[in-house]
Amino acid sequence: MASRNNDYDRSAPRTGQRRDLDDDDPPRRRGGYQRQGLGEAVAKSFIRSIASSLGRILVRTITGRIR
Numbered sequence: 001m002a003s004r005n006n007d008y009d010r011s012a013p014r015t016g017q018r019r020d021l022d023d024d025d026p027p028r029r030r031g032g033y034q035r036q037g038l039g040e041a042v043a044k045s046f047i048r049s050i051a052s053s054l055g056r057i058l059v060r061t062i063t064g065r066i067r
Contacts, residue, residue, distance in 0.1 A: 036044070
């Protein structure tokens, strides 16, 4: 089988490709899931419990079932 003749230079940059990140560019943050910290988890839990209590009181008040 005859060898194929390549008409392009592999070391030359191709047009239409993304540029490489330069060293002076700040690192980009990747989107997606980030685990929450301890303080955020505690605050979220506290707010949910308060909202749940207020919601329960509101429903009982509207329906006439006050403790």
